[in-house]
Amino acid sequence: MSGQSPDPPAIDPPAFTSQGPYGWWSQVRPIPGWLSLTEAALLRLAGEVTAAVAADLLEIGAFHGQGAATLAFELAGDQQVWVVDPFGIPGGSRAVRDEQELWYRDLSRADFESSFGRVHERPAKVIEALSTDLAPEDLDGKPYRVIHVDGAHDYDSVCHDIDLSLAVLADGGIVVFDDIANTHSPGVAAAVWAAVDRGQLAPLMLTNKLQSCRPGDHQALRSRLLEALSSRGWNAGIERPLRIAGFDVIRDPRPPAEIDAVDHPVPDRRAGLRAWRGWVPPVALSTARRVRDRARTRGARNPNQAGG
Numbered sequence: 001m002s003g004q005s006p007d008p009p010a011i012d013p014p015a016f017t018s019q020g021p022y023g024w025w026s027q028v029r030p031i032p033g034w035l036s037l038t039e040a041a042l043l044r045l046a047g048e049v050t051a052a053v054a055a056d057l058l059e060i061g062a063f064h065g066q067g068a069a070t071l072a073f074e075l076a077g078d079q080q081v082w083v084v085d086p087f088g089i090p091g092g093s094r095a096v097r098d099e100q101e102l103w104y105r106d107l108s109r110a111d112f113e114s115s116f117g118r119v120h121e122r123p124a125k126v127i128e129a130l131s132t133d134l135a136p137e138d139l140d141g142k143p144y145r146v147i148h149v150d151g152a153h154d155y156d157s158v159c160h161d162i163d164l165s166l167a168v169l170a171d172g173g174i175v176v177f178d179d180i181a182n183t184h185s186p187g188v189a190a191a192v193w194a195a196v197d198r199g200q201l202a203p204l205m206l207t208n209k210l211q212s213c214r215p216g217d218h219q220a221l222r223s224r225l226l227e228a229l230s231s232r233g234w235n236a237g238i239e240r241p242l243r244i245a246g247f248d249v250i251r252d253p254r255p256p257a258e259i260d261a262v263d264h265p266v267p268d269r270r271a272g273l274r275a276w277r278g279w280v281p282p283v284a285l286s287t288a289r290r291v292r293d294r295a296r297t298r299g300a301r302n303p304n305q306a307g308g
Contacts, residue, residue, distance in 0.1 A: 021232070022259060024073055031115045033066035037262045038255045039209060040070045046146050046174045046211055047074025049224040053145040055170040058082045060131045060161055061151030061178075063107065065115040065124075071148060072120045082125045082144070084134065084151070087112065132160045136167040143170035150178040155187035162195050172217050175201070180210040196245050205250040206242070218247055229253050 025037050035043075047057065057071045062083040072081045087109040109128055116124050127138070131151050147165045151157060158177075165175045177192050179185040192210060195201045202218035205211040205225060213221050229236045233256035242251040255263070 020258070022262075025262065027119045028066055028069050031066045031069060031119070032064040035066040035070065037259050039207065040066070041255065041259060042205070042207065042209070042211070042253070043067065043070050043148065043176060044074055045225065045228055046176055047071060049221060049228055050145040050170075050172060050174055051076065053170050053172045054079075055143045055145040055173065056080050056082055057146045057148075058084070058139065058144040058165075058168070059148040059150060060084045060165070061149070062087075062112055062124075063150070065112045065119075067148050067150055067178075068112075068124050069116050069119040071146060072116075072122075072124070074146070075122075080122070080125050082127065082140065083112070084127045084129060084131050084139075085109075085112070086130045087128055131164060132157050134164060136164060139164075139168050142168070143173070144168055145170045145173040147173070147175045148178070149175060153179065153185040153187050155191050158188050158191035159195075162191060162200065166200060166214070169214065171214075172221070173213065174204065174221065175212050177210045177212065179208065180206070181208050199245075202247045203244050203249045204247075205253070207252050215247075222248065222250065225250060232256065 022037060022041065025040060028035070028040060029037075051074070056079050057074065059068045059071060059081065060083075062068050062085040065083075068081050068083050075081065085107075088107045109126060113123065113126070125140075127134070129138075147169060149158075149161045149165060151161055162175075169175060177188060179188050180192055181189070192201065192212075196203055196212070199215060201212040202215040203210055203212050204218065204222055211225070226236055226238070229250070235254040237251050237253055240251060242249045254260075
C-alpha cells in the first residue's frame with residue numbers, strides 16, 4: 001500500500017552514519033519509497049517483540065524493498081523474509097489494474113532484488129503474484145511472525161489479505177497494515193476496522209500503519225511494545241488513552257530526538273538563500289540589494305523613526 005504520489009520524495013536527510021542504534025537507516029533510506037525512519041523503526045519493533053517466535057517474516061506488496069529490507073534486520077538464524085508482489089504483471093480486478101497502472105507500471109522484480117541486495121547479502125524469497133491469487137498453502141506452508149500488508153488499496157483486496165494473513169500468522173505474531181489513516185486509501189481502513197469489529201483482529205498500535213494481532217495475544221504484545229518503546233526513549237502517549245473495540249491501543253508514539261531530527265530536519269536558511277540566488281536573474285538581485293542598502297541608510301539617518 002505504498003505511495004502518496006507517483007514519485008517518492010528525493011530529499012536527502014541529514015547525514016546519518018552507520019553508527020548508533022538507528023544507523024541502519026543510512027542503508028535503507030536510499031531505496032525508493034515513502035517509509036519514514038519513524039515508521040521503519042516501529043516496523044522493526046514488531047520484529048523485536050516477536051523475536052521469541054521461531055518463524056519467518058512476510059511482506060505483501062514490496063515496491064522497491066524499503067519495508068522488506070527493514071524487516072530483514074530482525075532475522076535470526078536461518079529465518080528469511082518472504083515477499084509477495086506481481087512486480088508490474090497485470091491482473092486482478094479493475095481497481096487493482098488501475099492502481100498498478102497509476103503507481104507501479106514500471107516496477108520490476110530486478111529493481112527490488114537489486115535494492116534489497118545492496119542492504120542484505122541473503123536474498124529475499126520472492127513470490128511473483130497478486131496476493132489475491134494466493135491461498136495459504138501457496139505461502140510455503142509455514143507460519144510467519146510479522147506480516148507487513150502493503151499491497152493493493154481496494155476494499156476487496158485488503159479483505160483477502162486480512163484473511164490470508166490470519167491464516168498464516170504464527171501464534172504471538174503481528175500483522176502490520178500500511179496506509180490505515182490515508183485519505184487516498186479508504187478501502188484499507190474500511191476493511192481493517194471491519195475485521196476488528198468482527199473480532200478477527202485486535203489493534204495494538206496506531207500510526208499511519210496499524211500493528212495488530214489475534215485478540216488472545218493482545219495483552220502480552222501490547223505490554224512488550226510499551227516496554228520496548230520506553231526503553232528506547234519513545235513517548236508512548238499513555239497520557240492520551242485510546243480504546244477501540246475493547247482493546248487499549250498505543251496511539252502515535254512520539255520518537256526520540258535522533259529520529260525526529262531525521263524525519264523533520266530544521267530547514268537550513270542559508271542553503272535556501274543560496275538556492276534562491278541560483279535561479280533569480282542577476283538584475284533582480286542587484287535591484288534587491290540597492291533597495292536593501294537604501295533602507296539601511298535611511299534607518300541609520302533616523303533610527304527613532306517608527307514604521308507604518
